Amino acid sequence: MSVFAFMIKKPPPPYVQGERGVFGGGRENGTYTDSIEYITINSAGNGTDFGDLSAAKRYITACSSSTRGVFAGGYISPEVNVMEYITFSTTSNVTDFGDLIDTEREMGGCGNETRGIYAGGMSNQNRIQYITIATTGNATDFGDLTQGREGLAAFASTTRAIWGGGKNGSTPRNTIDYVTIATTGNATDFGNLTDFKEMLAGCSSDTRGLFGGGFESGGRRNVIEYITIASTGNGTDFGDLSSYRFSLSACTNSTRAIFAGGLTPINTDVLEYVTIDTLSNVTDFGDMTTTRADFAGCSDGHGGL
Numbered sequence: 425m426s427v428f429a430f431m432i433k434k435p436p437p438p439y440v441q442g443e444r445g446v447f448g449g450g451r452e453n454g455t456y457t458d459s460i461e462y463i464t465i466n467s468a469g470n471g472t473d474f475g476d477l478s479a480a481k482r483y484i485t486a487c488s489s490s491t492r493g494v495f496a497g498g499y500i501s502p503e504v505n506v507m508e509y510i511t512f513s514t515t516s517n518v519t520d521f522g523d524l525i526d527t528e529r530e531m532g533g534c535g536n537e538t539r540g541i542y543a544g545g546m547s548n549q550n551r552i553q554y555i556t557i558a559t560t561g562n563a564t565d566f567g568d569l570t571q572g573r574e575g576l577a578a579f580a581s582t583t584r585a586i587w588g589g590g591k592n593g594s595t596p597r598n599t600i601d602y603v604t605i606a607t608t609g610n611a612t613d614f615g616n617l618t619d620f621k622e623m624l625a626g627c628s629s630d631t632r633g634l635f636g637g638g639f640e641s642g643g644r645r646n647v648i649e650y651i652t653i654a655s656t657g658n659g660t661d662f663g664d665l666s667s668y669r670f671s672l673s674a675c676t677n678s679t680r681a682i683f684a685g686g687l688t689p690i691n692t693d694v695l696e697y698v699t700i701d702t703l704s705n706v707t708d709f710g711d712m713t714t715t716r717a718d719f720a721g722c723s724d725g726h727g728g729l
Contacts, residue, residue, distance in 0.1 A: 444513075447463075482499050486533050488724060489540075497542070505527045550572035565608075573622075582729070584654070600616060618660070625683055629701070665683060667692070669687055676723055
């Protein structure tokens, strides 16, 4: 066999619904990026190029159904109110979806098969707003969080949307809130995280939600903790990331949770996973196409489906 044969790049796995995770935007060692990449969640490996956002931006947020991922807001200079979407089964650039209620960044995004919900944001925003993922259009007011904050993490079951952590002013918070996705109204207190932290990542199955990493006044965190979505209560220790980091992102196929990138404090390209039903530390998954922080993740197989 020739040396050249070893240089041939292995093609990515074919698309299987419920197994694709997508990451977009963020910051690459000081430079904002518009790149979008994807992984096949049930198959360890490196990220593959998917397409591009409409502009290079950081502090972007995403939500998704089993067919569409919707990226929202973010910071270019200044913040933007743009929402744009991809279709998971087809690699391509984004298409315009509509606008947020106002310009926003550092929100927490999640949803179920019908609705996508974004909450919080810069300047201690407490607004919750929603979209219908299958259509296009502008966001509509849903209600308010129990406490305004930015840099919070989110995930959902088919019925509940959960937000955890974030900061209010310069102070990290341990607050966990929830709403019932099918209705509108203000959030209700769920419990508390194990620590006060912001810029953490969240993902879930339909029963268990995970929060990973983050930053608090004492520095970066490597803790993964979990809650049972159908109940209320405080976070419980799950295991650890491979490093202390924040400004990371996450996605899931409802069985396996992927934690990606972040600041250690330098940007990383790490991909690592846990099995949501089993308490443990992470296992290496592969590498992203670039070092990335302050970016958004979503998938076509999360707990809200």
